[in-house]
Amino acid sequence: MAEVLQNYINGQFVKAHGQDTIDIVNPIDAQTVAVAPISDEDDVNAAFEAAVAAAKIWKRSTPAERQDALLNLAEGLREHRDELVEAQHRNTGQPKEQIGVEEVDAGIDNLKFFAGAARTLEGKAATEYMSEHTSYVRREPVGVVAQVTPWNYPLMMAIWKIGPALAAGNTIVLKPSDTTPESTLLLAKIAGEVLPAGVLNVVLGDGGTGALLTEHPVPAMVSITGSVRAGQAVAKSAAAGVKRTHLELGGKAPAVVFADADLERAAEQLIGFGTFNAGQDCTAVTRILVQDSVHDKFVELLAAEAKKVSTGSADDSENDYGPLNNKRHYADVCSKLENIPSHATVVTGGKPVEGSEGFFVEPTVISGLRQDDALVQEETFGPVLTVQSFSSEEEAVELSNDVPYALASSVWTSDHGTAMRVSRDLDFGCVWVNTHVLLVSEMPHGGFKYSGYGKDLSLYSVEEYTRVKHVMHSLEV
Template identity: 75%
Template structure:
């Protein structure tokens, strides 16, 4: 029997006022696991009213108290790890061990980082920049913020959003993706046990609900992780109210492999980093750009590693990665795989997993693609890697940078000088050397170009949720 979900507003679960619902479907079985409301204007108004009222007191809470609350929430996440894992697995089909390690444990660690960051806001030192006057800077919370999270890492993306916003003293109305709301609701309940009522509110719904959030007059900022199209809509609607926006909008990450790299190690890593979470990761390896002299050898190594990867099992313990998240995305990916251009070659994979009942796709390697191909230019968000050749460093840079996305990239070489050149010339928000995909709370995450702007993680993300005020005192 599927459960009926509710919004979390002002510290309590409440029924949505609207009459429209949607099914939450397991991507493993295709069966309904919950019924979620499509929140309407009255629900959004109630959530923002609660956040406004809570902000009046929360903005003046000391950094040490905000730290205490964030640390308590991190503890509760670990205490309720099994509940969070099961809630998310129902909606995503991700292997439970991956959710436990990469989202619950990592999320708790990231909250603890933000707890410390709450006490480290910085500004210019007080000084007499004008004779007879002392100036200094205050960093203040923005106020109420609206946040929209995606379905690929529901819990982790919620942590990346609420952690810095709460550390800086803001209050929140958050909408999770329509297909993956349950782990966010568990997180909201746990937060309600340690934060004052109204500090964190969660409303459920679809794109129409998200539009209500971005167009609402209350939020001072709208933050979203999602597609380029979704980010464009958010930016356009937020512009009407002159709201700040924070946009993390996906990627098309290249991995440039030189002949002097450890090829066996690189091939194993790139398959791992390209198929992790079924490739549903904005930083996942999607384009392997290989020096011409080792192209065929390296493709063979990639194919051998890809064939070791397992997916498609109803028992997630047998899977290295799970299914694509929802039927619409699954059908889009399958259509792309059916329409691979004639000049390209599928080396391995290229189809749904055999005998799988859910939305599983085999790890796929495609060679012979051209720079203008859709598979190269557009985000596939699946366990699909394309391979291209290059002869010179200049060509490798041109191929790497020749897409609209600019979130993440990597270069694989043992030549230190070359690595330094590529970290400078690759036009991406993150460049890894002889690794990929790895993130830490202390370092910023965010891209350029169509990948959006603003930073998640690190102290930079906390600063995103603050405003700067100049104070000047006359000394006589």
């Protein structure tokens, strides 16, 4: 019988008031593995009440105390590594090894970074900017924050949210995706061993529950990683309460490949970066723009590399990437592949994996698309790479920037000047040179345009969760 999940509020698991439920399905075999509640207004109110009460204590904690808590949380993740991997694998179908390395181990590193960042926030020097009056800056937590995380990297995205918020001294009410809640609940349980009750609360539910969080009068800030549509809804609802928002939304990342690049290496890397996690990554390579003189050769190299990629097995150790996360998303990606325009060519892939019970799609390379085609302009969020040609550096930049998204991009060339000019001109929050996707805790991650605003990772993300107060003292008694 499938386990019935509970909310985590004020340091303990509690049954939801909401009577409706959601089946949590393992996308490898489409079998139900758990049942989650759809939390209602009473559940959300209880979570925020706990966060408000805890804020009175947590906002007074010293940076050193917050550092210790985050370091202890990182150690807790290390101790429960196998459990976290299993919990997430049940919900996402991702290969277990990838969850362990890319989310648990990386999440531990993120938390260690945020532990140090808790003690490094800065402001202007205290001095007399006006005669006989001393001014200084207080950097304070914003208070209680509402956070919503997606299903593509459930644990990693939760850590990216809670790490900087906790480092800055905030308390949290977090809603994980309705399809992937289990690793987040285990994270909350581990956090309950090192944080005061009510500092981190997790409520389960659907989009309606998320709206209850973002529309609630308590949170001073709302942070979401999700679709553009979800981000727009959050921004609209937050505007009524003049809440601060942090939006990490979609992407349509180009990889610009010049003729002087190491083409064999670029093809191998780009297929890997484009199909990793089944392409369910806002920074994943989705559009390859290759110089026309090597276009045909590079398409052949991409096809050869794509054919080496394995997926579709019920044994995740045999997969280079796992299934799409849920039936609705699987149907959406399949529909896009079924409606490829007639002027385009499916070089390889282009359909679901035959014989699989789960939501697997073949690694796909498509050439011949035009700039205004939906597969070029709209986020696919699947293992699908499109290839277009360009003749000049200027055209490459123009085609790259001519999409609504602006999160990530990459340049592939052996010429230093080309790399410098193109990385300057690409209108994306991150530009990689001769690599793609790789992230480090010390550097910011976030985009422009329809990809949202605000930064994850780095000290910039901690600053997102703070407010600045000017205090002035008269020196006259």
